[in-house]
Amino acid sequence: xxxxxxxxxxxxxxxxxxxxxxxxxxxxxxxxxxxxxxxxxxxxxxxxxxxxxxxxxxxxxxxxxxxxxxxxxxxxxxxxxxxxxxxxxxxxxxxxxxxxxxxxxxxxxxxxxxxxxxxxxxxxxxxxxxxxxxxxxxxxxxxxxxxxxxxxxxxxxxxxxxxxxxxxxxxxxxxxxxxxxxxxxxxxxxxxxxxxxxxxxxxxxxxxxxxxxxxxxxxxxxxxxxxxxxxxxxxxxxxxxxxxxxxxxxxxxxxxxxxxxxxxxxxxxxxxxxxxxxxxxxxxxxxxxxxxxxxxxxxxxxxxxxxxxxxxxxxxxxxxxxxxxxxxxxxxxxxxxxxxxxxxxxxxxxxxxxxxxxxxxxxxxxxxxxxxxxxxxxxxxxxxxxxxxxxxxxxxxxxxxxxxxxxxxxxxxxxxxxxxxxxxxxxxxxxxxxxxxxxxxxxxxxxxxxxxxxxxxxxxxxxxxxxxxxxxxxxxxxxxxxxxxxxxxxxxxxxxxxxxxxxxxxxxxxxxxxxxxxxxxxxxxxxxxxxxxxxxxxxxxxxxxxxxxxxxxxxxxxxxxxxxxxxxxxxxxxxxxxxxxxxxxxxxxxxxxxxxxxxxxxxxxxxxxxxxxxxxxxxxxxxxxxxxxxxxxxxxxxxxxxxxxxxxxxxxxxxxxxxxxxxxxxxxxxxxxxxxxxxxxxxxxxxxxxxxxxxxxxxxxxxxxx
Ligand code: 3HC
Numbered sequence: 160x161x162x163x164x165x166x167x168x169x170x171x172x173x174x175x176x177x178x179x180x181x182x183x184x185x186x187x188x189x190x191x192x193x194x195x196x197x198x199x200x201x202x203x204x205x206x207x208x209x210x211x212x213x214x215x216x217x218x219x220x221x222x223x224x225x226x227x228x229x230x231x232x233x234x235x236x237x238x239x240x241x242x243x244x245x246x247x248x249x250x251x252x253x254x255x256x257x258x259x260x261x262x263x264x265x266x267x268x269x270x271x272x273x274x275x276x277x278x279x280x281x282x283x284x285x286x287x288x289x290x291x292x293x294x295x296x297x298x299x300x301x302x303x304x305x306x307x308x309x310x311x312x313x314x315x316x317x318x319x320x321x322x323x324x325x326x327x328x329x330x331x332x333x334x335x336x337x338x339x340x341x342x343x344x345x346x347x348x349x350x351x352x353x354x355x356x357x358x359x360x361x362x363x364x365x366x367x368x369x370x371x372x373x374x375x376x377x378x379x380x381x382x383x384x385x386x387x388x389x390x391x392x393x394x395x396x397x398x399x400x401x402x403x404x405x406x407x408x409x410x411x412x413x414x415x416x417x418x419x420x421x422x423x424x425x426x427x428x429x430x431x432x433x434x435x436x437x438x439x440x441x442x443x444x445x446x447x448x449x450x451x452x453x454x455x456x457x458x459x460x461x462x463x464x465x466x467x468x469x470x471x472x473x474x475x476x477x478x479x480x481x482x483x484x485x486x487x488x489x490x491x492x493x494x495x496x497x498x499x500x501x502x503x504x505x506x507x508x509x510x511x512x513x514x515x516x517x518x519x520x521x522x523x524x525x526x527x528x529x530x531x532x533x534x535x536x537x538x539x540x541x542x543x544x545x546x547x548x549x550x551x552x553x554x555x556x557x558x559x560x561x562x563x564x565x566x567x568x569x570x571x572x573x574x575x576x577x578x579x580x581x582x583x584x585x586x587x588x589x590x591x592x593x594x595x596x597x598x599x600x601x602x603x604x605x606x607x608x609x610x611x612x613x614x615x616x617x618x619x620x621x622x623x624x625x626x627x628x629x630x631x632x633x634x635x636x637x638x639x640x641x642x643x644x645x646x647x648x649x650x651x652x653x654x655x656x657x658x659x660x661x662x663x664x665x666x667x668x669x670x671x672x673x674x675x676x677x678x679x680x681x682x683x684x685x686x687x688x689x690x691x692x693x694x695x696x697x698x699x700x701x702x703x704x705x706x707x708x709x710x711x712x713x714x715x716x717x718x719x720x721x722x723x724x725x726x727x728x729x730x731x732x733x734x735x736x737x738x739x740x741x742x743x744x745x746x747x748x749x750x751x752x753x754x755x756x757x758x759x760x761x762x763x764x765x766x767x768x769x770x771x772x773x774x775x776x777x778x779x780x781x782x783x784x785x786x787x788x789x790x791x792x793x794x795x796x797x798x799x800x801x802x803x804x805x806x807x808x809x810x811x812x813x814x815x816x817x818x819x820x821x822x823x824x825x826x827x828x829x830x831x832x833x834x835x836x837x838x839x840x841x842x843x844x845x846x847x848x849x850x851x852x853x854x855x856x857x858x859x860x861x862x863x864x865x
């Protein structure tokens with residue numbers, strides 16, 4: 160391996176640049192190379208100070224997550240101990256200035272904090288995002304961070320995992336200066352000046368911000384509350400709080416030892432495996448078999464959205480937030496005004512919550528142009544149709560788009576169910592047509608299902624992926640199958656929940672069991688939020704329950720007929736007050752009972768285990784069919800879809816990973832039991848049978864195929 164640290168000397172300052180693409184993570188050999196470079200610079204009599212930086216696009220982005228993954232799967236030696244390196248940096252007899260650009264995350268920030276000074280480019284980000292991986296900072300971050308920014312800020316950073324921008328980091332005391340202009344030249348100048356004028360202070364010796372037990376008690380309590388709210392059921396945030404507590408109660412070295420113990424407790428835990436799986440799964444989704452990296456995406460600077468309803472408005476907002484000019488077209492002035500008013504109202508609410516300044520909101524709103532004619536659409540590089548879910552209407556719009564859109568424009572549909580190839584076939588350019596299935600609210604939800612039509616061209620697919628990245632979305636390429644992937648799996652899950660209530664469970668009992676498992680919302684609450692009428696329409700569109708011998712859920716249709724269309728109607732499976740807070744509705748309980756009686760469905764009680772297993776195994780069984788028929792490239796793509804678009808707890812790794820962890824034999828056995836108890840809808844997916852019988856997992860399958 161070539162030396163991953165390049166040293167140059169400029170004006171008697173040694174500039175050490177870690178060069179370990181793509182993100183300068185602390186992979187095998189990197190920490191020792193840094194240590195040697197520091198020692199060499201210290202020995203060099205011509206050097207009066209040291210600047211440490213990252214080569215390429217970033218500072219050090221953290222410990223190597225590949226080695227953490229190995230540690231999480233049972234090899235504790237894989238996670239390297241950075242302590243000797245950090246001590247060597249901090250004890251260096253020459254001032255060490257950390258020059259940060261890009262991201263200083265996790266182990267990267269921990270190295271930076273061991274330096275004597277930190278300067279950063281204005282667009283740099285600094286953070287301890289380890290909780291996203293189910294772990295805590297393991298290289299003294301929980302001990303040095305509170306010494307630099309105080310206990311409250313350190314708690315917030317370690318619990319939420321959110322990084323600070325350079326200006327915020329400066330205000331918090333994490334960095335000494337935000338640099339304009341050439342970072343390296345500025346850092347060298349800074350290093351030369353501090354080499355002669357400033358007494359070096361070691362971070363580990365700064366105790367003045369650590370506070371007293373009395374001052375800290377409410378901060379720790381608030382942090383635990385925050386953790387319960389934003390990271391429900393996750394183990395790592397609590398351990399990070401324990402480690403920061405140790406920083407305030409123990410001498411530095413003992414605090415570090417305590418942090419290391421807590422770090423390994425997390426690394427060995429099930430949640431770290433799951434969250435690290437999701438980290439890599441989210442990065443795998445853009446690696447598409449047959450799509451070479453050399454395929455260039457088409458440039459996108461102008462977007463047009465057709466349809467100013469909830470989805471259209473959300474998509475336009477997502478584009479404007481990403482700095483894109485976007486026009487929103489609707490057929491009538493009234494629809495356009497209503498849509499635009501909603502966009503404005505949502506921005507106002509964001510400003511009110513303090514998440515955006517008024518000026519920034521105004522700037523974003525100014526990027527959105529409401530239009531009634533197709534003139535603006537004709538100049539767009541990407542047109543996203545987001546009208547009512549109806550094939551006739553969408554086909555009509557696609558014919559119009561084909562007539563007006565400029566050559567090479569991407570023609571996308573936000574359909575959640577309809578056949579993309581059928582839409583493409585009404586145009587003269589099916590290779591330019593793709594599905595972009597956003598999830599509501601489109602400006603918030605990270606998931607984007609990219610539906611690849613039979614004739615979608617490779618560069619169009621590359622364009623869709625690049626566009627998704629620009630919007631900050633996680634795109635998953637799926638085949639043009641019925642319901643695509645997320646919804647195709649959700650229906651069996653939802654129907655099983657409905658069968659459970661028809662057999663005697665209540666909607667709130669089912670929802671409680673599912674949220675108890677970790678789902679963000681229960682399925683009945685989801686149905687009410689999405690709209691009982693919407694689900695009804697999708698059922699018709701997808702042609703579910705054509706076979707009369709198939710058991711079909713009965714109550715949902717009745718709710719639809721009664722106009723109980725969910726939250727927006729104030730009543731659905733639940734009753735809603737003016738704040739849209741749900742409560743159980745005796746009328747629904749009665750309706751369920753009567754329906755079950757009329758249909759002769761025997762009533763019994765269900766425990767949470769049965770509820771969770773029936774709902775989740777229905778989801779997983781369909782997922783196995785999807786993997787088998789190639790509607791996704793990998794099983795882990797489904798995990799990404801469910802963790803980012805359907806409220807599945809990421810700390811359980813997504814449904815397919817969860818099935819692996821339960822054990823596919825056990826899942827398969829239960830499904831066979833359900834088949835005996837409830838009939839053919841529970842026939843196990845052949846792929847599940849095969850994996851169970853050969854003692855393999857979905858993870859094994861992904862590896863075999865990669
Ligand atoms: N270790 C190993 N590989 C990493 C990595 C890391 N820390 N961070 C990113 N990568 C890899 C990705 O897997 C990807 O590889 P691929 O091209 O083969 O798929 C490649 O780098 C590029 O990553 P992204 O596609 O995510 O690139 P972006 O430019 O969009 O984002 C980033 C860059 C902001 C650095 C983002 O990758 C990121 O957030 N990385 C994770 C950072 C992190 O969590 N650091 C803490 C690690 S834990 C730790 O440090 C523990 C310590 O306390 C001991």
